[in-house]
Amino acid sequence: DAGVIQSPRHEVTEMGQEVTLRCKPISGHNSLFWYRQTMMRGLELLIYFNNNVPIDDSGMPEDRFSAKMPNASFSTLKIQPSEPRDSAVYFCASRTSGSGQFFGPGTRLTVL
Amino acid sequence: GNSVTQMEGPVTLSEEAFLTINCTYTATGYPSLFWYVQYPGEGLQLLLKATKADDKGSNKGFEATYRKETTSFHLEKGSVQVSDSAVYFCALANQAGTALIFGKGTTLSVSS
Numbered sequence: 001d002a003g004v005i006q007s008p009r010h011e012v013t014e015m016g017q018e019v020t021l022r023c024k025p026i027s028g029h030n031s032l033f034w035y036r037q038t039m040m041r042g043l044e045l046l047i048y049f050n051n052n053v054p055i056d057d058s059g060m061p062e063d064r065f066s067a068k069m070p071n072a073s074f075s076t077l078k079i080q081p082s083e084p085r086d087s088a089v090y091f092c093a094s095r096t097s098g099s100g101q102f103f104g105p106g107t108r109l110t111v112l
Numbered sequence: 113g114n115s116v117t118q119m120e121g122p123v124t125l126s127e128e129a130f131l132t133i134n135c136t137y138t139a140t141g142y143p144s145l146f147w148y149v150q151y152p153g154e155g156l157q158l159l160l161k162a163t164k165a166d167d168k169g170s171n172k173g174f175e176a177t178y179r180k181e182t183t184s185f186h187l188e189k190g191s192v193q194v195s196d197s198a199v200y201f202c203a204l205a206n207q208a209g210t211a212l213i214f215g216k217g218t219t220l221s222v223s224s
Contacts, residue, residue: 004155033211043156043201043214056211091155100146101212103155 002026004104006092012110018080021107024073025094033101034067034077035091043091049075082111114139118202118215125192125222133187133218135176135202143204145169145178145185146212150199159187159200192222 005024013019025032033048047057049069057067064083069075079086089108093101119134137145144163148156160169165180174189185202202215 042216045211045213048211093156100158100161103148103157105155 004092004094004102006090006104006107008107009105010108010110012112013082014112015083016081017111018078019082019086019109019111021077021090021092021109023075023077023092023104025075025092026096026102027073029094029096029099029102030072031095032069032075033093033095034075035093035103037089037091037106038087046077079109082109084111087111114143114204114206114213116202116204116213116215118200118218120218121199122219122221125220127194127222127224128191129222131187131189131192131196131220133200133202133220135185135187135215137183137185137202137204139183139204141206142180143206145176146203146205147174147176147185147187148201148203148214150201150217152198156201192220194222194224196220197222 007022031050034046035043037043046059047067048055052069065079067077087110089106091103091106093103095101115138117136146161147159149159150156160171162169162178165178168177176185176187199217199219201217203212205212
């Protein structure tokens with residue numbers, strides 16, 4: 001079975017550019033999570049969705065960040081405009097009731 | 113608020129040594145507790161979990177017991193292998209079982 005799929009795996013962009021990260025959760029999972037991992041702050045939950053509805057976005061750092069889940073099989077995390085301090089590894093995870101969270105391989109974002 | 117505290121790393125061991133990675137938590141109610149492992153360049157993988165007091169989670173020779181009286185969930189393995197070298201994260205989930213709060217991670221390095 002395919003796990004959580006994220007794209008791209010690596011993204012290098014310049015400050016001010018728009019960045020879009022993509023995630024396909026495991027089929028049948030009804031919750032989706034976006035995390036950010038940095039050396040300084042560790043793993044931080046940014047936002048999560050239940051049944052495609054955003055439930056808690058209190059971890060989204062600022063208005064430059066937005067996330068959508070238009071259907072059960074796709075989600076995006078957008079940063080506009082990007083800044084060097086956004087450089088991190090961004091993970092998507094999904095789960096279904098009673099299961100633990102399954103993580104994707106991550107997107108390593110570098111903003112120059 | 114809820115939080116997880118892990119022992120500082122890195123932990124450096126020789127093959128076949130005994131491993132303990134300490135984890136304590138602060139939470140209201142009765143959270144579920146997890147250990148995740150992250151191998152270099154990969155996403156997090158669920159290693160084991162426990163959902164109520166005195167439960168013992170186990171997988172691949174690793175085990176951890178949910179101790180409510182000491183609010184701890186220490187990870188142990190009797191004989192580590194080089195292939196166990198990774199970063200280990202302790203985490204707790206709220207009672208709805210949705211959002212995870214992670215510790216900062218402990219790097220384990222095992223040499224032959």
